[in-house]
Amino acid sequence: MQAEPQGGLLLERAMRLSDVDAALVARCKGNDLTAFDEIVERYQHKIYGYVKRLVGNETDAEDITQEVFLKALNSLHRFREESSLQTWLFRIATNLCRDAHRRRQREKGWLSLWRQADEQNETEEGGIVDPPDDRFNPEKLLLHEELSAMLSQAIEQLPLAMREVLILHDVEQMPYEEIAQALGVPLGTVKSRLFHARARLRESLANYVYGV
Structure with missing residues (x-):
């Protein structure tokens, strides 16, 4: 018996997942809150992993992940199922991460100004500036x-x-x-960003491995 092509298996699996999600969404819209608990159980790990890699902080990732599902719960009645449930959840997560990134950039700007002022005051007063943090010294790591x-x-x-x-x-x-x-951008933009992201990673790791 000839094996079914892998693409067909993936498509069949995606359709099964879509059917399950559609049933869960219908139950949620019928005020079945246990259905939303099932949605959280199905997608919480994936959303948390995605958010954590974007924000780089476990505490922030946990907060944002909770916010994703809270926002999804409050907005589910407006979900028109023009995209998959997974895509919709990742879009919410992406937007919240972008908001957090913008807040972080603003905070960094203020912190930089305060740090410069503090260092200037310490220098003028003859104080000693703390030495650089050596916790990430490569010699201490495998x-x-x-x-x-x-x-x-x-x-x-x-x-x-x-x-x-x-x-x-990836x-x-x-x-x-x-x-x-999920990102609300053209397909060509996705491919272009992925190409440039991989190129930058290769360059960064080459500099590390070969000492370029």
Whole structure:
């Protein structure tokens, strides 16, 4: 008996998942709150993993993940099912992460100004500036831990738009079309951002491995 092509299996699995999600959404719209608990159970781990990789902080990731599902619960009656439930949840998560990123950038601007003022005052008063934090000294880490840390750092340094696409495609293994729906951008933009994100990662890791 000839094996079914892998693409057919993936399509069949996606259709089964879509049917389950559609049933859960219908139950939620019928005020069955246990159905929403099932949605949370199905997608909480994926959403948390995606958010954590974007924000790089467990506490913030937990808060944002909770906010994602709270927003989904309050908005589910407006969900028109033009996209999959997973795509819709990832779109909510993406928007909340973007909001958090903008807040963080504003806070960094203020903190930078305060830090400069503090350092100037310490210098003028003859104070001693704290030495650099050496907790991340590579000599204190095993090689694989160091490389893993470098990869995480390289991903965190990517522009947010590139980071979103890279994580959704390479980590969450989401198809291009679904990523485009989740991020609200054209398909060509998704492919372009992924190409440039991978190129930057290769460059960053090459500099580390070969000391370029």
